[in-house]
Amino acid sequence: MATTTELQDRPRVLVVGGGYVGLYVALKLQKKIANAGGIVTLVDPLPYMTYQPFLPEVAGGNIEARHAVVSHRQHLKQTELIQGRVTSIDHANRTAVVAPADGGANIEVPYFDVVLAAGAITRTFPIKGLADKGIGLKTIEEAVALRNKLLERIEVASTMTDPAERARALTFVVVGGGFAGIECITEMEDLARAAVRNNPRVKQEEIRFVLVEAMGRIMPEVTASQAEWVVEHLRSRGIEVLLNTSLDNAEGSLRLINLPDKSLAQDFEADTLVWTAGVQANPMVRSTDFPLEPRGRVRVLPDLRIGGDEGIVDNAWAAGDIAAVPDLTGKGLPDGTCVPNAQHALRQAKRLAKNLWASRWDKQLKDYKHKNLGAVAGFGEWKGVANINLLGRIGLKGPLAWLAHRGYHGMAMPTFERKFRVVLNWVIAFFAGRDTTQLLDLDNPRGAFVAAATPAPKPAAAAAPAADATPVAGAPGSAEKTKVDPKEAVTANAK
Numbered sequence: 001m002a003t004t005t006e007l008q009d010r011p012r013v014l015v016v017g018g019g020y021v022g023l024y025v026a027l028k029l030q031k032k033i034a035n036a037g038g039i040v041t042l043v044d045p046l047p048y049m050t051y052q053p054f055l056p057e058v059a060g061g062n063i064e065a066r067h068a069v070v071s072h073r074q075h076l077k078q079t080e081l082i083q084g085r086v087t088s089i090d091h092a093n094r095t096a097v098v099a100p101a102d103g104g105a106n107i108e109v110p111y112f113d114v115v116l117a118a119g120a121i122t123r124t125f126p127i128k129g130l131a132d133k134g135i136g137l138k139t140i141e142e143a144v145a146l147r148n149k150l151l152e153r154i155e156v157a158s159t160m161t162d163p164a165e166r167a168r169a170l171t172f173v174v175v176g177g178g179f180a181g182i183e184c185i186t187e188m189e190d191l192a193r194a195a196v197r198n199n200p201r202v203k204q205e206e207i208r209f210v211l212v213e214a215m216g217r218i219m220p221e222v223t224a225s226q227a228e229w230v231v232e233h234l235r236s237r238g239i240e241v242l243l244n245t246s247l248d249n250a251e252g253s254l255r256l257i258n259l260p261d262k263s264l265a266q267d268f269e270a271d272t273l274v275w276t277a278g279v280q281a282n283p284m285v286r287s288t289d290f291p292l293e294p295r296g297r298v299r300v301l302p303d304l305r306i307g308g309d310e311g312i313v314d315n316a317w318a319a320g321d322i323a324a325v326p327d328l329t330g331k332g333l334p335d336g337t338c339v340p341n342a343q344h345a346l347r348q349a350k351r352l353a354k355n356l357w358a359s360r361w362d363k364q365l366k367d368y369k370h371k372n373l374g375a376v377a378g379f380g381e382w383k384g385v386a387n388i389n390l391l392g393r394i395g396l397k398g399p400l401a402w403l404a405h406r407g408y409h410g411m412a413m414p415t416f417e418r419k420f421r422v423v424l425n426w427v428i429a430f431f432a433g434r435d436t437t438q439l440l441d442l443d444n445p446r447g448a449f450v451a452a453a454t455p456a457p458k459p460a461a462a463a464a465p466a467a468d469a470t471p472v473a474g475a476p477g478s479a480e481k482t483k484v485d486p487k488e489a490v491t492a493n494a495k
């Protein structure tokens, strides 16, 4: 264990996680704490905050990936940044252990106050084959990979002659009918349609999108009638919506079962499987001495101090997806806590920063209370649904809802600089259309250089090969290189 000498020797507010909550807490406190002789330290394995509501639009190619994240270095100038993962917290001794992102020795970070803001991770179930085949939509890297995979599958399928292989490449499955899943499948469908318009070897009717949802309805954030409208909307676009259905096995083909009788619903092959079926509190909280509730979230009081049956834990705070924050409006989850979303995370962060600062001066803390503003969702260009709670409920569908979605998120994107970049993306896409350029070899960017820098094998002796010699794999005329369909070869020989 190393206690790095690089760390500032000042009373520290340690912020664990630099997403919605962490970024805003640090933004609000960094100057005040520094002026008072302390330091805000933010630890996150990522050098940026991810604006997760934009992940579907990144996957759909409407927003450039870098524009959907907010750089910590650029915007937290008075905050001490450590790129790494907090692996455990010993609050009794006011220390956290950080595993640096560069793989170096663990660092022990002492603190005065701690703010838990490590969010949530994708929640999965032990479904065979899911870990090998699936991809989530929680990080910017996943969104970029999804976009590239979709475009790559369409291009690859366009040269395939085997109908089964072609169908598998052109089938895209999303599991989870919440906001993230519906926005993801609709943005992907829009992108796929645009890509197919540019590719004369693939027909629009060959593209297959399937949404799998275990419940009897989708999008719990909107009214039942709006959710029904969304289902009809998806079906009108050719997206198959399977309700009361669950993924049972993904080892070979995808096996879907009907709930609750568990009978077989469908069994088909698909190269792309996206999992968006819920989140769970970041399991790092289990390596702390803080009180947890049954769902694994940290227990907090309405003023966002951590506290359990044994009372308030001094100098410890939490908010966002990692915390079970009481919803004082009574409109939250059935257990009385806030729904895990950005609307709450952002406002909780601001309240937490104010309360933490007030606690330093023994001032009165205020409880967090926020009336839900509603929900807005975009389903690709000019399509969406919104449920806005302003002076009564306003339900919107279609272009107006889509504009409300863009207006809200354009404003909510943190920092003016990022708002500007995102809005410019939209303006460019409006005039230039959706960008369907596929970026290749992101997994192996050095491949071309390695091939160029590796000395070629010396040419074989010039002797003519024997008539029955086996062709070298990959050489001109070899079966591997030309990929001749055996059926076509038979027909050609017969002519």
Ligand SMILES: Cc1cc2nc3c(=O)[nH]c(=O)nc-3n(C[C@H](O)[C@H](O)[C@H](O)COP(=O)(O)OP(=O)(O)OC[C@H]3O[C@@H](n4cnc5c(N)ncnc54)[C@H](O)[C@@H]3O)c2cc1C
Binding pocket: 016, 017, 018, 019, 020, 021, 022, 043, 044, 045, 046, 048, 049, 050, 051, 052, 053, 054, 055, 056, 084, 085, 086, 087, 117, 118, 119, 120, 137, 138, 179, 180, 282, 284, 319, 320, 321, 322, 340, 341, 342, 343, 344, 345, 376
């Ligand atoms: C695809 C998608 C779409 C969404 N759309 C909407 C929407 O339209 N409206 C809405 O209100 N909400 C939406 N949400 C939910 C919203 O994004 C989250 O509720 C919000 O990000 C929670 O904020 P947070 O700060 O608690 O966690 P996050 O923003 O997830 O931040 C957690 C941070 O902690 C870091 N971290 C993780 N582990 C550690 C560790 N061990 N040590 C240090 N740091 C760590 C992570 O790298 C991350 O930066 C969406 C979510 C997704 C995935």
